[in-house]
Amino acid sequence: AQSVTQLGSHVSVSEGALVLLRCNYSSSVPPYLFWYVQYPNQGLQLLLKYTSAATLVKGINGFEAEFKKSETSFHLTKPSAHMSDAAEYFCAVSEVNTGFQKLVFGTGTRLLVSP
Amino acid sequence: NAGVTQTPKFQVLKTGQSMTLQCAQDMNHNSMYWYRQDPGMGLRLIYYSASEGTTDKGEVPNGYNVSRLNKREFSLRLESAAPSQTSVYFCASSERPGQGGNTIYFGEGSWLTVV
Numbered sequence: 001a002q003s004v005t006q007l008g009s010h011v012s013v014s015e016g017a018l019v020l021l022r023c024n025y026s027s028s029v030p031p032y033l034f035w036y037v038q039y040p041n042q043g044l045q046l047l048l049k050y051t052s053a054a055t056l057v058k059g060i061n062g063f064e065a066e067f068k069k070s071e072t073s074f075h076l077t078k079p080s081a082h083m084s085d086a087a088e089y090f091c092a093v094s095e096v097n098t099g100f101q102k103l104v105f106g107t108g109t110r111l112l113v114s115p
Numbered sequence: 116n117a118g119v120t121q122t123p124k125f126q127v128l129k130t131g132q133s134m135t136l137q138c139a140q141d142m143n144h145n146s147m148y149w150y151r152q153d154p155g156m157g158l159r160l161i162y163y164s165a166s167e168g169t170t171d172k173g174e175v176p177n178g179y180n181v182s183r184l185n186k187r188e189f190s191l192r193l194e195s196a197a198p199s200q201t202s203v204y205f206c207a208s209s210e211r212p213g214q215g216g217n218t219i220y221f222g223e224g225s226w227l228t229v230v
Binding site: 009031034042043046049051094096103107 | 156215
């Protein structure tokens with residue numbers, strides 16, 4: 001079964017600093033990978049997804065992620081953090097079993113942005 | 116453009132009470148899901164429905180039942196609520212169940228407290 005591991009339950013950065021949120025996956029087949037963001041008291045919103053078209057994936061709000069098969073990683077980055085980026089971020093891998101897709105989520109990383 | 120709508124948003128139940136969480140999507144999606152979110156555990160799949168007329172257990176189905184009422188609606192029922200079911204519940208939907216790269220769209224969440 002596929003799984004994802006997110007290193008660091010909390011990441012703190014200063015406004016304007018680089019954001020790096022780590023995600024490693026385990027999959028026996030070429031994976032589909034997703035990053036979702038959850039703002040306080042809201043649902044999950046898709047940031048970006050990897051579907052094998054390109055290893056560097058650009059998403060909304062200036063975020064991007066790079067798929068590295070050799071490292072089984074799909075880390076999320078943003079060059080310059082804004083206060084509005086403070087949220088919880090979830091990495092997920094798509095599991096297709098008996099012809100049906102399910103998302104398997106990591107435990108999440110809360111991003112704190114200080115002025 | 117509502118997307119995935121869940122009701123109620125907040126609910127407090129006493130142990131042993133029953134309740135139903137309602138979910139509807141207006142995107143003509145085939146597949147629908149119920150997840151629960153607990154601190155430090157990410158999102159875990161409770162039940163899913165690949166298409167109208169079918170439902171299957173996910174990772175944590177005990178204590179829950181579901182009904183796929185029609186293509187739009189997928190409800191989650193707690194027959195006898197327990198404090199361990201205190202959680203945030205998310206309904207979600209996706210268009211094509213068999214393709215791993217589908218985007219899964221989430222509702223705003225339902226905060227349930229069992230006392």
